[in-house]
Amino acid sequence: MEIQKTRLVVVGNSFAASQCVVALLNELPSSFEIVWVRPTGKAKSDEMYGSITSPEAYKFNINVNCTEPDLLLKTGTSFSFGTGFVEWGQQKHQWMQCFHLPFHAEAGVYFHHFMTRHNANLSDYLISAQAAKLGRFAHPPSDNPNSALSRAEYGYHFDPLEWSELFYGYATRQDVNIIESAVTSVQVVDGNIASILLNNETKITADLFIDCSGSKSYLLSELNGKRYVQRQVQATSTRQAVAQTGPSYRQVRGRADGWESITPLQNCNLHFSQKALNGDVHKGYRPYSLGHNEKAWIGNCVGIGHSAYMLEPVTHGPYTLLMKDIERLLELVPLGRVLEVESKEYNRRYLNDIEHGLLFHKALYHDQYDVGYSVCEKLARKLTQFNHRGIVASFDLEPFNAQDWTILHAGVARTPNNYDQLADQVSEKDMAAKLTTMKKGIVHLAKQMPPHHLYITKLKQHLRGLQ
Amino acid sequence: MRVCILGGGTAGWMTAVAISKKIKNCYKSVVLVGSEAIGTVGVGEATLPHIRFFNDNLDIQESAFMRATEATFKLGIEFCDWGKVGQSYIHPFGDFGKASPKAPFYQQWLKLSNYGANDSCGGLGEYAYGITSASRNRFQLPSDGKSDLQKAFGYAYQFDSSLYAKFLRDLSVKNGVQRIEGKVVTTDTDEKSGNVNSITLESGQCVEADLFIDCSGFRGVLIEQALQSGYQDWSRWLPCNRAVAVPCENRGELNPFTRATARKAGWQWRIPLQHRTGNGHVYWNEFISDDEAISQLMDNLDGPALAEPKQLFFKTGRRNHFWKNNVVAIGLSAGFLEPLESTSIHLIQEGITNLIELFPVDGNTELDAQEYNQRMSLQYERVRDFLLLHYVANERDDSDMWRYFRSMTLPDSLQEKMDLWLRRGYIQKYEFGAFLPASWVAVMLGQNMIPSNYDPRVDKMNIDELTAHAVHMRNDIAMSVNAAKSHKEFIDSIGAASHSKPLRVG
Numbered sequence: 001m002e003i004q005k006t007r008l009v010v011v012g013n014s015f016a017a018s019q020c021v022v023a024l025l026n027e028l029p030s031s032f033e034i035v036w037v038r039p040t041g042k043a044k045s046d047e048m049y050g051s052i053t054s055p056e057a058y059k060f061n062i063n064v065n066c067t068e069p070d071l072l073l074k075t076g077t078s079f080s081f082g083t084g085f086v087e088w089g090q091q092k093h094q095w096m097q098c099f100h101l102p103f104h105a106e107a108g109v110y111f112h113h114f115m116t117r118h119n120a121n122l123s124d125y126l127i128s129a130q131a132a133k134l135g136r137f138a139h140p141p142s143d144n145p146n147s148a149l150s151r152a153e154y155g156y157h158f159d160p161l162e163w164s165e166l167f168y169g170y171a172t173r174q175d176v177n178i179i180e181s182a183v184t185s186v187q188v189v190d191g192n193i194a195s196i197l198l199n200n201e202t203k204i205t206a207d208l209f210i211d212c213s214g215s216k217s218y219l220l221s222e223l224n225g226k227r228y229v230q231r232q233v234q235a236t237s238t239r240q241a242v243a244q245t246g247p248s249y250r251q252v253r254g255r256a257d258g259w260e261s262i263t264p265l266q267n268c269n270l271h272f273s274q275k276a277l278n279g280d281v282h283k284g285y286r287p288y289s290l291g292h293n294e295k296a297w298i299g300n301c302v303g304i305g306h307s308a309y310m311l312e313p314v315t316h317g318p319y320t321l322l323m324k325d326i327e328r329l330l331e332l333v334p335l336g337r338v339l340e341v342e343s344k345e346y347n348r349r350y351l352n353d354i355e356h357g358l359l360f361h362k363a364l365y366h367d368q369y370d371v372g373y374s375v376c377e378k379l380a381r382k383l384t385q386f387n388h389r390g391i392v393a394s395f396d397l398e399p400f401n402a403q404d405w406t407i408l409h410a411g412v413a414r415t416p417n418n419y420d421q422l423a424d425q426v427s428e429k430d431m432a433a434k435l436t437t438m439k440k441g442i443v444h445l446a447k448q449m450p451p452h453h454l455y456i457t458k459l460k461q462h463l464r465g466l467q
Numbered sequence: 468m469r470v471c472i473l474g475g476g477t478a479g480w481m482t483a484v485a486i487s488k489k490i491k492n493c494y495k496s497v498v499l500v501g502s503e504a505i506g507t508v509g510v511g512e513a514t515l516p517h518i519r520f521f522n523d524n525l526d527i528q529e530s531a532f533m534r535a536t537e538a539t540f541k542l543g544i545e546f547c548d549w550g551k552v553g554q555s556y557i558h559p560f561g562d563f564g565k566a567s568p569k570a571p572f573y574q575q576w577l578k579l580s581n582y583g584a585n586d587s588c589g590g591l592g593e594y595a596y597g598i599t600s601a602s603r604n605r606f607q608l609p610s611d612g613k614s615d616l617q618k619a620f621g622y623a624y625q626f627d628s629s630l631y632a633k634f635l636r637d638l639s640v641k642n643g644v645q646r647i648e649g650k651v652v653t654t655d656t657d658e659k660s661g662n663v664n665s666i667t668l669e670s671g672q673c674v675e676a677d678l679f680i681d682c683s684g685f686r687g688v689l690i691e692q693a694l695q696s697g698y699q700d701w702s703r704w705l706p707c708n709r710a711v712a713v714p715c716e717n718r719g720e721l722n723p724f725t726r727a728t729a730r731k732a733g734w735q736w737r738i739p740l741q742h743r744t745g746n747g748h749v750y751w752n753e754f755i756s757d758d759e760a761i762s763q764l765m766d767n768l769d770g771p772a773l774a775e776p777k778q779l780f781f782k783t784g785r786r787n788h789f790w791k792n793n794v795v796a797i798g799l800s801a802g803f804l805e806p807l808e809s810t811s812i813h814l815i816q817e818g819i820t821n822l823i824e825l826f827p828v829d830g831n832t833e834l835d836a837q838e839y840n841q842r843m844s845l846q847y848e849r850v851r852d853f854l855l856l857h858y859v860a861n862e863r864d865d866s867d868m869w870r871y872f873r874s875m876t877l878p879d880s881l882q883e884k885m886d887l888w889l890r891r892g893y894i895q896k897y898e899f900g901a902f903l904p905a906s907w908v909a910v911m912l913g914q915n916m917i918p919s920n921y922d923p924r925v926d927k928m929n930i931d932e933l934t935a936h937a938v939h940m941r942n943d944i945a946m947s948v949n950a951a952k953s954h955k956e957f958i959d960s961i962g963a964a965s966h967s968k969p970l971r972v973g
Contacts, residue, residue, distance in 0.1 A: 027569065029926030063568060108489075108524075331893065335920045341890045345883065381841070388834045391825070396898040418828045421493040 005033040006334055009204055011183060011196065011219055012212035014043035015160035016305030016322055018167035020212055023326045025174040026064040028333060035206070036171065037198065039182035043214030044286055045306045046160040047237040050313025051263035051270045052080050052250050054320045054399075055099050055153040066170065069463045075162040076265035078456060080155045081132035081248045083261075083315065085411060088254035089368025095411030096249065097315070098128035099153035100403045104438075106431065109422045112406045113390050114431060116419035122410040124439045127446060128152035129407075135247030136449035137456075148438075148445055155316060157250060157263045159239075159270060179204075183213075186222040192299035193219060208300050208334045211307040215288065220296075220303040229291035230358070231372055232277040233258070233312060236285045239268045245453035252314060254369070259314060266456060274312060276371065296350045297343035302329060309354055314364065317357045320399045324353045353399055360400040363408060383414075390416035468494040468827060471674050473651065473666065473689060474682030475501020477628045478798025478815045480635040481521070482680050485819045486826075487642035488525050493826050498645045500666065500674060505650065505684075512628050512738045512745045513541055513725040513809040515901060516560050516621035521816050525638065533963035535634045537741040538626035540723045540954060542601040544809065547728040549914050551862045556913030557724060558808075559597030560621030562905040564940050569924040572940075573908050575933050577892050577921035582930060588937045591912055596620040599944050601724040605951040606958075616940055617947040625725060625738045627745075628812070647674060651683075654693040662793040663689055678827060681796045685803065690786055690796035697787035699802075704855050704878065705783040706871070707733050707805055711761050712747035712777050716770030723954040727807055728767070731755070731866035734807065735767060741958070742967045744769055749805050754867045781805075783851075789843045790836040795822055802847055807857060810850045813901055817846050842899075849900035852881040853907070860885065860914045885916070892918035 008028075010021050021036050028034070061071070071077040082098035103111035104125075115122045123129035127148045131137065140152045172178065181198040188194065195205045196219070211219040246264025253260050258275035273285075281287045292309030296302060304325045311317045328349050332342040355378070362373045363382065375383070378395060385391040386409050392402045400408075423431075450458070470486065472479050483499045522532060532538065543559035550556070564572025572594060579588045592598035597620040600606060612618035640646065649668030656663050665675040666689075681689040690696045702708060717739060726737040733750030748764040755763075761776050785802030789795065797818040804810055821842050825835040859877060863869040877885070887893040888911050894904040925933075951957075958964050 027924050027927065029923055031923065031926060330924065331922070332891075333923060335891055335923065341886050345887055345893070345895065348883075381838070384834055385838050389825075389828060391838060393838060394898070397896065420824070421826060421828065422490060422823075424492050 005031055006208075006336075007033045007035060007206045008208050008210060008333070009035045009037060009196075009206035010210045010212055011037045012043060012214060012307070013038045013041065013164075014212050014214045014305065015046045015049050015164045016214070016307075016325075017043075017212035018164040018171065019322065020210060020304050020326050020329070021176060022064045022066070022167045022170045023060075023330060024333075025171060025176055027330050030175070032333070034176045035204065036176055036178045037183065037196070037204065038178055038180055040180065041182075042161065042164070043216070043306070045215040045288065045310070046164070047235060047272065047286075048215075048288060048306065048310055048313055049160045049318045049322065050316065051157055051159060051261070051272065052083060052316045052319065053155040053158060054316040054323075055155050056320065056323060057155055060323050060326075064170070066167070070166065071156065071158075072266075072456065072460055073463060075166055076159060076267055077162070078157045078245055078264055078266055079137045079248050079452065080157045080250060081128040081137065081152065082155075082250075084132065084249045084251045086251060086253050088252070089412060091368075091413065092254070093368070093412050095407070096123050096126075096129035096132050097404070097407055097411060098123070098126055098132055098249075099155060100126050100128050100407070101151045101153055102403060103406070104151070106434075107422065107426050109420050109426070110390075110392075112410070113419040113423045114426075114435065115410065116390055116416050117423050117428070118432060118435055120435060122407065125435070125442060126152075126407075127442050128154070130442050130446040131449050132247065132249035134446050134449075135452050136446055137248040137452040138449045148442055149449075154248075157265055157270075159265060183218050186219055188222050191223065193222070193301050206300065207337060208302065208339070210329070211301055211303040212305060213307050215306045215310055217303060217307040219301050220293065220298065220307050223298040223301055225298050226294040227291055228294065229289050231290050232287065233274050233290060234277045234281050234285035234287050235272065235274040236282075237270060237272045239270055241268045245456055248452040261313075264452070272313065274314070292354045295343075295347045296325070297339075297346045299343075300339060302343070302346065304329065308350070311354075311357055311361065315360060315400075317360060317399060321353055321357050324399060325350070352396070356395060356398040357400070359398075360404065360408070363405070364412070368412060386414055387416060389418040390420065468678060469676040470494050470497045470678050470680065471666070471676035472497065472499040472680045472682055474684060474798070474800070475499060475632070475636070475646070476682060476684060476798065477632045477812065478800075479682035480632040480639060481812075481815055482682060482797055482819050482822075483639040483644045484525060484635040484642065485521070485823060487639050487644045489823055490826055491642070496645065497643070498647055498674060498676070499639070500647045500649060500651065500668065502648060502650045512740065513544070513625045513736075513806070514623040515809055515813045516623045517813055517816055517901075518623055521819075527638075530961050530963040532634065533624070533626070533958065534965045536624075536626035536630040537743075537965050537967065538624045538963070539721060539740055539958065540606050541623040541625045541725060541809075542597040542606070542620065542723045543725075545601070545724050545726045546857070546910075546913060547726060549727075549729045549857055549861055549863075551915065552865065554915070556909070557592060557598045557601055558906060558909040558913065559592075559595045559601065560623065561595060561597050561619050563591050563908065564594035564937070565616060565619075567928065569927055570922045571904070573912070574892055574922040574925050575928070575937065577918060578925045578930075579933060579937060581921065588934060589941055591908075593941045593944065594937070596944050596947070597622070599948045600951060601722070603948055604720045604722055604954050605948055606723050606954045607947075607951040612947060614943050614947075616943050622723075623809070625740055625745075627740055627742075647672065651688055654689060656693055660792065661694065663693055677793060678832075679794045680822070681794055681800045682798050684799045685781060687786065687796060687800040689794045690788070690791060690800055694791045694794055696791050696796070698782070699784045699787060700782060701784040701851055702782055704851065704875070705805060705858075706753070707749045707751045708780065708782060709752050709757065709760070710747050710749045710779040710781070710805075711757070711764055712745070712779065713764060713768070713775070714743045714745055714773045715768040716773060717742075717744050718769040720953070721955045721958075725809065729863070730763060732868045733760070735764060736806065737769070741965045743773055749807070751868055785844070785847045788836070788840055789818065790832070790839045793832060795839070797822070801843070804847065804850050804854060807854050808850070808902070810854075810901060814846065814850065818843060845899055846901065848880075849897065849902070852878060852884070853902045853910075855881055856885070856907070856910055857914070860911055860916045862915055885911075889916060889918055891920045892922060
């Protein structure tokens, strides 16, 4: 007797679709049938995933059998210690929003309190920030916890289009039915998608439709979910060839009406510009509506990535939220036709993730640019507690960790009025000496690291030699 | 900053010693006002593993502490008759088995049991070092384990909380805490700010302070009687409202676990210490009289009672404000949750940890209080849901109390967790709270909540490989437990034995 398979139909030719399909193929057993309806035209909104991942990308990729050598040899991916913000806000703040493991604590006191006490600059003590500033890179050692570099974390600079192609290649080598066709109509019955009709006249049914069609949201939009719009922007992206790979960080420059970024890939720089959309769309720009659906999973359809929400790519937030979408979907993948329990939990987590991702962006803009973001209760808690005494107030399972928040606060010159009084149990003189030594050591270490471009060149030579 | 702690019980002395040790540069003086005439409740004698961090932070040597408090090790709680009468399980400290990148181990075990492989793979408890060790009355430290699995457990203590308070009192006094004997008769509050200015004792002595920490127990002398914080009554969910406690002589082997046995109108605890066994019956007076409750307790002791039964009255819930004006409530003055999962001392510890982090810098404590209240509210609510789970995740309908729980409308937060578990063995995770996913798994599976499905990602793994993997894990744990000392031998071997005889008290 043939066992009825659970059919999951992924719709879209987007970065989200490729990531999602490969994850489903690698994680789910053969009792699931994966169908990928992949229109010819790419989702234009992919540029809004940005070009930087969080450090979690490594784990996600390994789980789907995408190795770092593949990324380096088959795409223009480079390494990233974070994002260097310049001229951000009215005060033209400049800082390195780097990736880092929990900071060194002294006498049980969080490190950033000593920054307040000694009027010091946090980034001087973060190896990932210092190495990025010098354009250097090396993998953090896993076998030498005494090295300051072991506290660094890294993500990737990437082009969503390249990664889409790479992941498409992975998918084609697995058991997936890829239908290169566009959706022409969606049949909705009682709040569920009964079927979709493709332009090759094929009618497709599914236990769960996974809408990865980008901001067009071809399927989810048919189910009449409520959408909250935060603001309207316009964006454009271009590539510029370079003779040598740029530094190990992405640069974001603040502008009066938006921001621009330069992301160094191996052989080119990705340029991205986002501006407010107050009237006509500028030539070469595309309009986007930043916001999110009230529910990402309605009936038998779940929207992954831009089909459910869009966050601006000023941080790694869009990538991180996409990974969270996929993680959530895998944990709650349908076990039958009744989906209420799964969709309810999916939507609960989805809303938390969106809210917490947006909190970080709101904090980035707060007192810097007025883009119409309100200070909600959670943000007020984060800001007031940090300003009051350097407390990093946290909520469950946020996409941005305590280090991200601390670095951001320091970056936009949010200096707490007080520091943890326990810090005073450490001799001021001794701590000052320790900080001086730390700072020197980190600068020295950063200078010893190879330039990003050289590191990649040598690593690729090594990897090719292994092939 | 002048600090006054009101109350000389476990909460009061834990607070005093922590403040005097950790933040001595942040205050001018610490006084503790307590009265020998007021009996202490002696909240839960069993603890959670977090207590070790508390003791470590105070540089308390484990064996000395154990000798002084008649402590034993605790690997978990054995719950008897909760899922159904005649059944038992142990809720351990630590996870089950070794997770794969695809799914936690318990999901693999669900699949194995689905395949009927239970005979060769055993129960889930055999994949938790703490359970295997506890059920054989053996003990070793996690650091003595030779494999990851043998190290993957936590432990706590079972101790005499009044001795613990005394132990901490000595340390506090050495740290400079001044103890004042006396009962509060009046409290002076500032009309404008609402702050407590001072308390006046029976002796006429007036104690002024900038910060008052109310550890006065259920009465909440400052937080409630003076500042009228208000109380969130949770008895519609956790209706047990009385307890009777009595110590008895030890009998049999010394168990490294606490026992909680479900009764018709409540439950009974059994906490083995070195010199005696603590017992108590928590019950809902709606369905059993005090006399019957006492009788049930006395009929179910291991050995002769060492005191007259002591009656306690409570209402489950918490204060609306844990921190109001210049008063912070810690311990029973902050709220009460029955000690089913040994959370009383843990919640004291949480209160202290948060207070130390948010210790007032200047006179303006509004922001500190806001943050403190948010954190503590979440802690209490999450413990509440976990306690309620024990009452509703079962098949019992043999008494009015159990039938009450069967028809109860649960808090949404708990109902969702149970629905997701039953559907697919999914645990709703959170970051801030005392109980990690493994605890939820232990209770739900232990009380016969068997999910309809397991995580399908487990099907990516071959059933033979899964079985072999499981057998290897089980053997690894079993071999280590075989080689471990008995609980009592271990206590002796580290010099933690008190060698005291059971004493009749009261």
